[in-house]
Amino acid sequence: MTGTVEIVLIAAAVIYVMGRRLMGEPAVGKRLLLLPAVLGLIGLTQTSVHSVAAIGFLVASAVLSVVFGVLRGVTIRTYEQNGIVMLRYTAMTIVLWVASIAARLAAGFVMNLIDPGAVQAGNGLMLVVGAGLLAEGLVVMSKAVRVGGQVVWAKGRRGEAHRTSPFLDSWQEKVRGTRHDSAR
Numbered sequence: 062m063t064g065t066v067e068i069v070l071i072a073a074a075v076i077y078v079m080g081r082r083l084m085g086e087p088a089v090g091k092r093l094l095l096l097p098a099v100l101g102l103i104g105l106t107q108t109s110v111h112s113v114a115a116i117g118f119l120v121a122s123a124v125l126s127v128v129f130g131v132l133r134g135v136t137i138r139t140y141e142q143n144g145i146v147m148l149r150y151t152a153m154t155i156v157l158w159v160a161s162i163a164a165r166l167a168a169g170f171v172m173n174l175i176d177p178g179a180v181q182a183g184n185g186l187m188l189v190v191g192a193g194l195l196a197e198g199l200v201v202m203s204k205a206v207r208v209g210g211q212v213v214w215a216k217g218r219r220g221e222a223h224r225t226s227p228f229l230d231s232w233q234e235k236v237r238g239t240r241h242d243s244a245r
Contacts, residue, residue: 071190079158085149088139088205090214090229093198101191108185114176119185122168126193129161133193134200141210145223148201161193206233 110116136153139146205212212233214226 067186071186075158075190079150079155082137082148082150083155085142085147087213087216087223088146088148088201088208089216090202090212090226093201094195097191097194097198099191101188101195104185104187104189104191108188110185112176114172118168118172119188122165122185122189123192125164125168126161126189127196129157129164130193130196130198131200133157133161134197134204137197137201137204139201139204139208141208144210146205146208146210146212148205165189202229206236 108119110119133154136151136157138149138151140149141147202212206229211223211225212229213223214229215224217223
């Protein structure tokens with residue numbers, strides 16, 4: 062996949078996710094944890110670095126993306142609606158998305174001044190975006206298990222019930238049980 066096509070596809074995916082999450086949607090574990098991890102792994106396999114500077118740039122970009130992902134996760138609102146845990150982006154979440162994109166572009170510009178061959182269009186972008194989305198998802202899930210509704214693993218299709226995860230159910234019970242016991 063060429064760098065330009067990869068950038069366009071990732072931008073379209075991010076805009077789509079932002080639109081859905083601004084309106085509010087169920088906190089679905091599969092979308093918050095598994096898909097970003099897969100995106101990051103695909104990005105890792107497609108990344109090629111040819112210098113120490115390029116490796117440093119990729120690592121720094123990934124760390125920056127994770128930091129922004131954690132910050133975005135903190136700003137996302139989680140709440141219960143009809144027995145399901147929901148999430149919704151806030152204005153601050155969008156500001157942090159814009160800031161993370163600007164930081165990535167600025168870092169690429171500076172790195173290109175330092176070592177013009179170190180930054181290739183789109184190289185490592187899927188890895189970096191996946192890492193940031195995974196960090197965001199982990200923070201959101203840690204907030205979601207504290208909400209009164211059910212955390213689902215996958216949304217039901219065509220009227221089917223949502224699928225749950227024993228891991229998420231167990232995590233939610235432990236958090237709620239700990240909170241309940243400490244309130245005594």
